[in-house]
Amino acid sequence: xxxxxxxxxxxxxxxxxxxxxxxxxxxxxxxxxxxxxxxxxxxxxxxxxxxxxxxxxxxxxxxxxxxxxxxxxxxxxxxxxxxxxxxxxxxxxxxxxxxxxxxxxxxxxxxxxxxxxxxxxxxxxxxxxxxxxxxxxxxxxxxxxxxxxxxxxxxxxxxxx
Ligand SMILES: C[S@@+](CC[C@H](N)C(=O)[O-])C[C@H]1O[C@@H](n2cnc3c(N)ncnc32)[C@H](O)[C@@H]1O
Numbered sequence: 045x046x047x048x049x050x051x052x053x054x055x056x057x058x059x060x061x062x063x064x065x066x067x068x069x070x071x072x073x074x075x076x077x078x079x080x081x082x083x084x085x086x087x088x089x090x091x092x093x094x095x096x097x098x099x100x101x102x103x104x105x106x107x108x109x110x111x112x113x114x115x116x117x118x119x120x121x122x123x124x125x126x127x128x129x130x131x132x133x134x135x136x137x138x139x140x141x142x143x144x145x146x147x148x149x150x151x152x153x154x155x156x157x158x159x160x161x162x163x164x165x166x167x168x169x170x171x172x173x174x175x176x177x178x179x180x181x182x183x184x185x186x187x188x189x190x191x192x193x194x195x196x197x198x199x200x201x202x203x204x205x
Contacts (some may be wrong), residue, residue: 045132045161049080049185054193057181071098077174077182080191081165094164098140102172105142108134113203114143115191116125118150121199130157136187138162141173142182145199163190164205 046055048064055064055180058127060072075129083092093101126129131151137146143163151158161181174182185191187205 045081045134045159046183047191047193049082049085049189049191053074055191073171073174074100074103075171075182077184078176081167081184082189085186085189090167091110091163091165093139093169094166096173097169098166098169102140105140110142110191111146112161114146117143117201118147118202121147121201122150122154124199125156128156128198130182131159132196132197132202133158133160134190134192134197135162136190136200136202137159138164138182139166139169139203139205140172141177141180141182142204143201144173145177146179148177159181161192163187163192 048055048068050068050162051066055062061069063069064077070080072078130153138144141162144160148160150158161183162173163185167184168183170184
């Protein structure tokens with residue numbers, strides 16, 4: 045479902061690279077994320093939440109205060125699934141991946157096959173997510189220029205972003 049930020053053509057992950065049909069390629073980092081934010085899509089040197097903001101929110105969320113909200117989102121997706129057993133989900137402004145990861149675990153427990161992509165413009169947020177949670181595609185990109193193929197998704201979540 046990921047498309048090239050340069051030419052919009054479909055991209056495939058081959059080993060540790062995303063390569064598009066137009067031959068643009070992007071390395072997967074040692075943390076497991078990919079940076080698809082082009083320099084002309086940035087309006088500052090370090091866009092999005094800072095490392096301090098990310099750490100602070102991660103510590104807070106891990107205390108469980110927002111667990112009810114996450115459970116509520118997951119239940120809405122369950123209700124809207126219909127007979128789908130295989131879904132694709134995008135989390136826009138995913139931060140350090142708290143909701144993204146809880147949704148992944150929820151779907152696995154329901155035996156729903158899933159591909160989940162988390163996108164955030166903050167490199168620090170995406171690095172934190174990639175270090176903590178595997179089996180999710182973590183991408184640095186902007187919500188205003190999503191590197192996602194048209195009509196490729198079943199659900200989009202966007203939590204407090
Ligand atoms: C309040 S945080 C919410 C993070 C996460 N969804 C959560 O609820 O824990 C907002 C997030 O949106 C990101 N963000 C801001 N502008 C963005 C943009 N244009 N594209 C993608 N992400 C953006 C920030 O970097 C930050 O991680």
